[in-house]
Amino acid sequence: MSSWFLFSGLLFTLSSAKMTLQRFLAAYRSFFFPSPVKPPFLHICQVGDPVLRSPAKIVNPEQISSPEVQQVMIQMQQVMKRYDGVGIAAPQIGIPLRILALEVTPKRERELGAEVYAAREMSSLPLMIFINPKMEVLDFTKVVFPESCESLRGYSALVPRYKAVRLTGLDKRGEPLELESKGWIARIIQHEMDHLDGRLYIDLMDPKSFQNDAWQKINTHQGRVKIQFYEK
Ligand SMILES: [Zn+2]
CATH class of the missing domain: 1.20.5 (Single alpha-helices involved in coiled-coils or other helix-helix interfaces)
Incomplete structure (x- = not known):
């Protein structure tokens, strides 16, 4: 035993x-x-990824309430917050669908200072998610300001954008949604709409203004500077 x-x-x-x-x-x-991690990602895809260069597909309105599409929108919000962005398009988290999110919190004014904030015609905007958005230009005057993109992390350039646009689409419940905007928010909308068509700001920029935002730091630290492709 x-x-x-x-x-x-x-x-x-x-x-x-x-x-x-x-x-x-x-x-x-x-x-x-x-x-390999599958999309939707919790990080932002970088230039070179084919998803950033392909036109995104229309979301079938009947699919908006599906757990998959809802999850994409949840993750877009999470990633935008994580990266402290003011806009995000679904292809940036690896999903080739026509969805974009916008949010400009009032803290931007404190960060940039009242002068820059006013010069760039910035204003705050509560979180808005547009599905299958369509953009109409309201004022064709071009405004040139520095612009950057989390999919080209670490760089910026001067980019001309239309002064005012109207955006229409569906919200996350599939209800019609509209936003008329000018200045910085109009710029963000044009930037995110470009993402849905596989375009990046480098396609429209003044090429000579393209810069690595850390170029001075790189000189100070003798090149010992890293570009971080994630946010904690
Ligand atoms: Zn971008």
Whole structure:
């Protein structure tokens, strides 16, 4: 009887050791050979990713309430917050659908200062999500200001944009939504609409104004500067 207990105890010890080893090997494998993460991502895709250069597809209105489409919109909000952005388009998290989100919080004025804020005709905007958005230009006057994009992290350039636009589309419940805007918000809208057509600001910029935003820091630190492609 006692030898049976000893034997079953040994079997148990061996099988638990085997499980520990399997767990260890799985952890080792995932550390050194991570499996690719599938979109929607919780990070922002960078220039070079084909998803940023392909026209995004129209969302079937019947699919808006589906868990998949709702999840895309939740993650777009999460990523925009995480990266402290003012706008995001679904292709930026790897989803080729015509969805964009906009949000300008009042803290921007504190960050940029009242002078820059006024010069760029900035204003705050509560979170708005547009599905299948359509843009109409209301004022064709071009305004030139520096612009950057989280999909070209670390760079900026001067980009001309129309002064005022109207955006129409559907909200996250599939109800019609409209926004008339001028100045900075009109700029953000044009930037995000471009994302849905596979265009980036570098296609429209004044090429000579293109800059690495850390160029001075790079000189100060003798090149020892990193561009971080994630936000905690
Ligand atoms: Zn962008």
